[in-house]
Amino acid sequence: MEDKPTTFGLGRQELARLWQVGADTPDDRGGPSEEHKRAELLRDRLAEPWPPDSAAARPLPEPLAIVLEQFKPLAGCCVGDLLFDPDADPSVIWQIKDSYKERARSGSATLERDAATVIYYAAIANALLFHEALLRDDKITTFSNKELHEHFSRLLSIPWLTPDLVSLFKTAREKLL
């Protein structure tokens, strides 16, 4: 009995993830809902390695491709790890921001573009929370604080966000007040 996994030691965030399986999974009568598909896609994108596998990714603009080469040692980290990590290299956060900004513009499907948009803003939220210089000095974004607050508020109304992202956007929004 002692060898069986138990959820007792988990925090509420982890338990919420499991409980959410029961919340947003479609029942047997229908196929996956739109919301479910978006949630799954977003989780999948967060789980992608960074930098992306160059064999699988679409060709990136040359400046980004050059940057990718420099950061290959980061293989093993995934996008989600970096977005929620206060110690992630600020230049990597910037690259993620640029990469997903591009994907949000040129992604092949609406679901892909929407997932990319969320990750784009998550990179900005990370910069706001953990690397103030990126905002203040280097201007990682040209959005004003008011605009960012509005964007984060809109994002928080998305039902298919992961609990981690909800927490990130909430905390970032609070910092803007």
Place this chain on the structure above:
Amino acid sequence: MGGTGSQFPSTHWSLILNARTQDQTRRRLAAEGLIEGYWKPVYCYLRRRGYQNEQAKDLTQDFFCQFILGDKLLRAADKSIGRFRQLLLTALKRFISNVERDKKRKKRTPAGEILSLSPDPFAEIDPPGSATTPEEAFYHAWITDLIDQVISELTKQYSDQDMLSHWQVFQLKVLGPTLQSAQEPSMKQICERCGLASEEQASNMLVTVKRRFRSVLKRRLRNLVRSDVEADEEFKEIFGFLSSSRGHDGG
């Protein structure tokens, strides 16, 4: 770990009803089933209230002896009364209030009946740091026991039905990363690990298991309340509790 090894009857309420029977064997088995299923929330409440491990164990036994074998709780646990969770917590608060008022804690053994649970389900566990009140500690243990039961049931189902690859996908994508607080792998990585032909196949398998997870969770939750409406309310209430004040758990 209380609850995961126990196989409850198809309805939880039948356990309660059986505990009322005059048939000593059925009564005892049902009572033991209830205790095994719910000792952890009671114990965690007591620990968060400030009692040390041995004191909390003694009081947990006292509580169940008095209220289950003594019929007080079970007479009150009519299906029309309400959610069993609330009933148990209310009874526990009343019990401990009396204990602390009387300042007496000796083992109470109903006449002619001694509880001897084997193996002893009471393990020393510390309520999580995020549970700052006894009520939250009770709630946390209640929720985790429920989820553990779902996982245990699904593990057995997928093993019995020879669908272990489905379960493996779910473990890799959802369960493992959650239990280990790790980032979940991509579907591509899961395909490589499980030898699956395509991400679409892996996704379909994942959806299948998630649907069953949902179904088992909702059924077990339904067993603890009066109606489908109440089950939905309980589901949302628990999600609301887990989603709020996700504070640091101290480890």
